[in-house]
Amino acid sequence: MSKAFELDDLDRKILALLMENAKRPYTELAGKLFVSGGTIHVRMNKLIAAGIVQGQTLDVDHTKLGFDITAFLGIFLKSSGSYQPATAYLTGIPEIVSAHYLTGGYSIFLKVVCRDTDHLRKVLARIQAYEGIQRTETFISLEESINRPVQVVTEEEKKELMD
Numbered sequence: 001m002s003k004a005f006e007l008d009d010l011d012r013k014i015l016a017l018l019m020e021n022a023k024r025p026y027t028e029l030a031g032k033l034f035v036s037g038g039t040i041h042v043r044m045n046k047l048i049a050a051g052i053v054q055g056q057t058l059d060v061d062h063t064k065l066g067f068d069i070t071a072f073l074g075i076f077l078k079s080s081g082s083y084q085p086a087t088a089y090l091t092g093i094p095e096i097v098s099a100h101y102l103t104g105g106y107s108i109f110l111k112v113v114c115r116d117t118d119h120l121r122k123v124l125a126r127i128q129a130y131e132g133i134q135r136t137e138t139f140i141s142l143e144e145s146i147n148r149p150v151q152v153v154t155e156e157e158k159k160e161l162m163d
Contacts, residue, residue, distance in 0.1 A: 005050035010035065012152040014043055015053075017161055019149040022056060032161065062113050069114040070141040073124075074106035075133055082132030083107065089130045095123045106137075 007015075010033060017029055026040040033040070047053040062070075077086055083101060086108065090096055098111040110127075114120040120140075128136055153161065 011043060013161055016153040016158060066115050067113045069116060069120050071112045071120055072139045073110040073112060074137040075108040076135050077107040078132050078134045086130060086132045093126055
């Protein structure tokens, strides 16, 4: 059995700084953390190898691309055995940006981004066309108030890092 990767203070601080701004050069991180750029590079490689850091993404404001509607859909499946095939089907709908398998009332909870309500109606029709879906409930988001990564340092450490 392999030992779980344990983050130390330096790892957490590197992650905190990069989650705040992923474009920060390793040399800048090294200066803030009083280590060499090589140390940052080695630590990042270890975090990637451990699966803690899983690639890099670009955070795009979808509304500026013309996608003004964000909706959440609770999906009720006909049976729990429908989950894998339903997920495979839903993966083919590009407007679905995230899906979660849940406990509770819904089987699957989706986040969907669309241009307008007509586009959303068409996407809902595609989703509901899947045979294994019993029914759906749709919630249109009026505003996203909080969207942040998990905190890996204390508030005090974060303030020190950001100074």
